[in-house]
Amino acid sequence: CQNLLHSPVLVITEKALLDTRSKTILQWNEIEQATIDKDSNGTLVGIILLAKTTPATGQQRTATIPLRLLDCKVYILVHAIMTMVERHGGRVVR
Numbered sequence: 001c002q003n004l005l006h007s008p009v010l011v012i013t014e015k016a017l018l019d020t021r022s023k024t025i026l027q028w029n030e031i032e033q034a035t036i037d038k039d040s041n042g043t044l045v046g047i048i049l050l051a052k053t054t055p056a057t058g059q060q061r062t063a064t065i066p067l068r069l070l071d072c073k074v075y076i077l078v079h080a081i082m083t084m085v086e087r088h089g090g091r092v093v094r
Contacts, residue, residue: 001072009070012080017049017065024063026051028088034081035093037064044074047081 001010011018016027030051037046044067051061065081067074082092 001070001077010065010077012084017081017084019063019065021066022063024065026061026063028084028090031085031088031090032060033091033093034085036078036082044078047078049085 001008009020011020014028016025018025026049031049032052033050035048035050036044037048039045046067047065049063049065051063053060067077070077082094086092
C-alpha cells in the first residue's frame with residue numbers, strides 16, 4: 001500500500017512486513033499476536049503486532065501499523081496481514 005503522499009509505506013512479503021513510516025521490520029515468524037485496533041466509533045485505525053519475547057533480553061516488541069491515508073482497501077490489507085500472521089503460527093485477535 002502507498003500513502004497519499006509517499007510510496008510505498010507498507011511492503012508485505014512472504015517473509016516479513018516493512019512499514020517505512022516507522023522503519024519497522026517484523027518477520028512473520030516473530031509475531032506472536034496481531035490485534036485489530038478500532039476507535040470509539042468502531043472504525044479500524046490500525047493493527048497492533050506483538051512480537052515473541054526475546055529470550056536474551058526477556059523483552060517483547062510491539063508495533064502499531066496505522067491504517068489511515070493509504071491508497072488500498074483497509075479490509076484487504078487487514079486480511080493480508082492477519083492471514084500472514086496466522087500462516088506463520090501467530091494468533092489473531094479480531
